[in-house]
Amino acid sequence: MILLLITFVGPQLPWIDQELEETQYVWSDDGIPIPPPYEPNGQYWLGSDHDGRDLLSLIVMGAKENVNGRRVNYVSEIYCCNSFGVFSA
Secondary structure: HHHEEEEEHHHHHHOOOOOOOOOOOEOOOOEEEOOOOHHHHOOOOOOOOOOEEEHHHHHHHHHHHHHOOOOOOOOHHHHHHHHHHHHHO
Protein backbone atom coordinates (compact mmCIF):
# COMPACT_ATOMS: atom_id res chain seq x y z
CA MET A 1 0.00 0.00 0.00
CA ILE A 2 2.83 2.38 0.84
CA LEU A 3 4.55 1.49 -2.44
CA LEU A 4 1.41 2.43 -4.38
CA LEU A 5 1.14 5.73 -2.52
CA ILE A 6 4.79 6.53 -3.25
CA THR A 7 4.30 5.52 -6.87
CA PHE A 8 1.32 7.72 -7.64
CA VAL A 9 1.81 10.68 -5.29
CA GLY A 10 5.62 10.79 -5.01
CA PRO A 11 6.51 12.07 -8.49
CA GLN A 12 4.08 15.01 -8.06
CA LEU A 13 5.86 16.29 -4.94
CA PRO A 14 7.90 19.47 -5.55
CA TRP A 15 11.11 18.20 -3.95
CA ILE A 16 11.31 15.07 -6.13
CA ASP A 17 13.73 15.43 -9.05
CA GLN A 18 11.97 13.57 -11.88
CA GLU A 19 14.92 14.05 -14.24
CA LEU A 20 17.39 12.54 -11.72
CA GLU A 21 20.01 15.12 -12.63
CA GLU A 22 23.59 14.54 -11.55
CA THR A 23 25.32 17.19 -9.47
CA GLN A 24 29.06 17.50 -10.04
CA TYR A 25 29.91 19.84 -7.16
CA VAL A 26 28.24 21.72 -4.35
CA TRP A 27 30.01 24.83 -3.12
CA SER A 28 30.61 25.19 0.60
CA ASP A 29 30.24 28.47 2.48
CA ASP A 30 33.99 28.95 2.13
CA GLY A 31 33.83 28.66 -1.66
CA ILE A 32 35.34 25.17 -1.73
CA PRO A 33 33.80 22.68 -4.18
CA ILE A 34 32.57 19.49 -2.49
CA PRO A 35 32.23 16.41 -4.75
CA PRO A 36 29.46 13.83 -4.25
CA PRO A 37 28.28 11.76 -2.40
CA TYR A 38 26.58 14.27 -0.12
CA GLU A 39 25.32 13.71 3.39
CA PRO A 40 21.63 14.22 4.20
CA ASN A 41 20.78 17.93 4.35
CA GLY A 42 18.00 20.30 3.31
CA GLN A 43 18.59 19.74 -0.39
CA TYR A 44 19.21 15.97 -0.23
CA TRP A 45 16.91 14.54 2.45
CA LEU A 46 18.46 11.06 2.31
CA GLY A 47 21.79 12.16 0.89
CA SER A 48 23.06 11.48 -2.62
CA ASP A 49 24.80 8.70 -4.50
CA HIS A 50 28.31 8.90 -5.98
CA ASP A 51 26.92 10.62 -9.10
CA GLY A 52 25.25 13.38 -7.06
CA ARG A 53 21.67 12.18 -7.61
CA ASP A 54 19.16 12.61 -4.79
CA LEU A 55 18.51 9.26 -3.09
CA LEU A 56 14.90 10.13 -2.18
CA SER A 57 14.17 10.91 -5.84
CA LEU A 58 15.84 7.66 -6.90
CA ILE A 59 13.66 5.66 -4.49
CA VAL A 60 10.43 7.35 -5.58
CA MET A 61 11.13 7.12 -9.31
CA GLY A 62 12.38 3.54 -8.89
CA ALA A 63 9.15 2.59 -7.10
CA LYS A 64 7.20 4.04 -10.01
CA GLU A 65 9.17 1.97 -12.53
CA ASN A 66 8.83 -1.12 -10.35
CA VAL A 67 5.04 -0.89 -10.15
CA ASN A 68 4.74 -0.18 -13.88
CA GLY A 69 6.90 -3.22 -14.65
CA ARG A 70 4.78 -5.42 -12.40
CA ARG A 71 1.63 -4.17 -14.09
CA VAL A 72 2.96 -5.05 -17.56
CA ASN A 73 4.10 -8.46 -16.30
CA TYR A 74 0.70 -9.15 -14.73
CA VAL A 75 -1.26 -8.21 -17.87
CA SER A 76 0.99 -10.23 -20.16
CA GLU A 77 0.77 -13.22 -17.80
CA ILE A 78 -3.04 -13.08 -17.84
CA TYR A 79 -3.17 -13.01 -21.65
CA CYS A 80 -0.62 -15.82 -22.07
CA CYS A 81 -2.21 -18.09 -19.49
CA ASN A 82 -5.71 -17.52 -20.83
CA SER A 83 -4.52 -18.22 -24.36
CA PHE A 84 -2.89 -21.48 -23.28
CA GLY A 85 -6.03 -22.44 -21.37
CA VAL A 86 -8.30 -21.78 -24.35
CA PHE A 87 -6.11 -23.73 -26.77
CA SER A 88 -5.60 -26.68 -24.44
CA ALA A 89 -9.30 -27.22 -23.79
